[in-house]
Amino acid sequence: MSAVLTTPAQAPVQESPGLWMLAWRRLRQDTVGMVSLVIVAFFLAMMLASYTGLIAKDWAKEKGVSYANPSFLAGAENLEAKAMAAKDAAAKAPPVDLSDIDPLAPYYGEWQKRAEKIAVTEVKRAETLPFGGDKWGRDVLKKVIKGSEVSIFVGLAGALIAVFIGTVFGAMAGYWGGFINDLLEWCYNIFTSIPYILLILAFAAVAQATGSFGKGIVSIILILALTGWTGPYRLMRAEYIKHANREYVKAAQAIGASNRSRMFVHILPNVSHVALVQLSAHVVGFIKAEVILSFLGFGVPVDMVSWGTMLAEAQNELVIGKWWQLAAAGTSMAILVTAFSLLTDSLRDALDPKLK
C-alpha cells in the first residue's frame, strides 16, 4: 500500500500536477488520513520485519511459566503455573519402588548413568513476560507480531488477487460489451445470488476436503479472492463503460493503439483510483474474514499462528482469568482495521473529491 502511495511523490515534477499528485496533496492535508497511513505503514513494517526475522524470531520459544503474568501484573497469583510446577516436581520425585515386579528394574542403573552423560540445561522460566504468556509460556507480544504476518499477508494477497480478477473482468465486460458482457454479468449474478459467507464456506469445504486450492495460507487466500472479485468487477465495469467512448480513447484508436493497449494502458490509469479504494476496502474485509476462518479451523495450519488462532485459544483462557492474549490479538486487529478503514475513506475523498 505504502509503495503505491509514495510513487506519486517521486514522479518527475510536471507543470500541471496529475491525478496522483493532486490526490497526494489532498491526502496530506487530511490529518485523520495521514495518521491512519502512518499506523498502517507501521503494521506493514512490523509484518515485514517479522517475516525477515528481524523481530519476534523466537516467538515459539517457551520462555515463561505457563500463563506468565504480564509485567504490570507481576504480583498476581498464577494458579496454572503453580499447578504445572507441582506436576513437574511430582514427575521428578523418586518413583515408588517396584523393582521386585518390574522386569526393567535391572537396567535402570545403567540408563541413569547414560542419561547423566547428556548435558541438560535447566531453563529458568520467567515469572512474568512483557504482555504475559500463553499456555506454553510463549511471549504473547511476540506471538501477536508473528500472527500479524499471516493475518495481514492473507488480507493483502487476497485483496490484490480479487481486485486483479475484478479489474480484468470488469475491463473486458465494460470495454467489449455484447456477448462478453452478458457472459460476465451472468457469472456476477451467480456469485452474488449465493450469500457471501455461504459461498466462502462452500469453497472452504472443497478446499478442506481435497486440497485442490493448495495448502494452508494459499488455500485461504484463493478462497477469499475467488469469492471476493464481484465488488471490484461491478465498479470497474461501470468505469470502463463510462470511459470506453471518451475522446481520448478514440484518439488512441486513431493512432493505432490496439484494444488491449487502450484497455490497460490508456483507460486503466484513469480508473485505477477506483481499484485502489476497492483494494483498501477488501484488505480490511479479508483480514476480518481470515480471523474468523482461522478460528473455525478452515485456514491457517496448526503450526502457524495468526490472530484468528490466538482468539480461538483465548476463549478458554478468559474463563480462568487470563485475558491478555485476547486483549493483545483483539486490540492489534482493531487498531489496524480502524486505521485501514479510515485510510480507505480518506483515499476515496482524496482520489475522488467530487464524491464529497
Place this chain on the structure above:
Amino acid sequence: MTAYVIRRIWQMIPTIAGVILLIFILFNWVGGDPAQVLAGKISNPEQIANIRKQLGVDQPYWFQLWVFVQQVFTFDFGRSWSTNEEVSRIILTRVGPTLTIMVPVLVIETSLSVLFAIMVAYVRGTLTDRAIMIICTVAMSVSFLVYIIVFQWLFGFVLGWFPVQGWSESFWKNLFTYAPLPIMLAVFVGVAPQLRLYRSFFLDEINQDYVRTARAKGLPEKRVMLKHVLRNAMIPILTNVAIYLPGVFVGSFLLEVFFSIPGLGREIITAVNRSDFPVIKAVTVYLAMFTMVVNLLVDVMYKFVDPRVSFK
C-alpha cells in the same frame, strides 16, 4: 405487474442454472471422487460404493450433472455422508432454532438502527454526530469473535444473567432463556454499520428540494423528519434489509457455534469440517434460489412503498 413478475421469473432461469453449474463444478469436478474425500472418514466401503453409485461417479460428467439437477428439483439430496440423516430433514429441523435467533435480531436491529440513524441525522454536523460516527467506526473494527468471547464470558460466566450456552425442546424456553444473549450480541454488533449506512441515506434525503419546501411551508422539523424524510429513505433501507434477509436463514455461524444452538449455521460448519458435501450443496442451491425470490419480492414491494416506481 403480472407480466413484470413473469418476465423476472423467466430471467431467473439462467442464474439458477448457473448456480447449479457452479456448485456442480465446485463439488463434483474440483471436489473429485467422494471415495477419496471420504477416505478415513467413513470406514464402511459399502457405504462409499453406494454414494459413488448414487452420484454416478463412474458415468460421464453430463450424466452426473443430470443427477444433480434431478436432486435439486425433487428436493432429494439423499442422505448426509456422515450421519446418514436425510438432507431434507436436516435442513427442516435446523431452520427453526436459526429463525428463533435471527427473526428477533432482524426486527430489533433494523428498528433500532433506523431510530438511531434518524436521531443522529437530526443532530447532523454536531459533536454528538461526529462522536457517534467515530464510536461506530471503532466498534466495527473489533472482531465479532472478540465480542462473542467477551460477552459470553461477562454475561454468561461472570454475571450469570444468561446461560452460557444451551438449547431445549421448548420454543418459549429457547426464546426467553437461551436466545436473549445471542440476540443481544448480534444486535449490538449489527447496529453500528447499519446506523452509519442509514444515516447517510437520511442525509441524502435531507438535502432534497422537497425537504426545503416542507420547511418553507412551516412544518416543524420533527414532522419533516418523521413524515417526509423517513418515508423517502425507506427505499434504500428496504433494499438493504433485503440483502440481509437470505442470511437470516443460515443465521450467524459464529453465534450458533459459540452458544451451541442446533441451527443451520452450525450444521454447515459441521458439514464443512466433515466434508459432508450433500448438506452444503443443498443449502447453497436453495438459499441462492431463495435470494432471487426475495429480490423479486423487494422489487415488487417498492411499488407499494413508492408509487412513483413503475414496472417496465
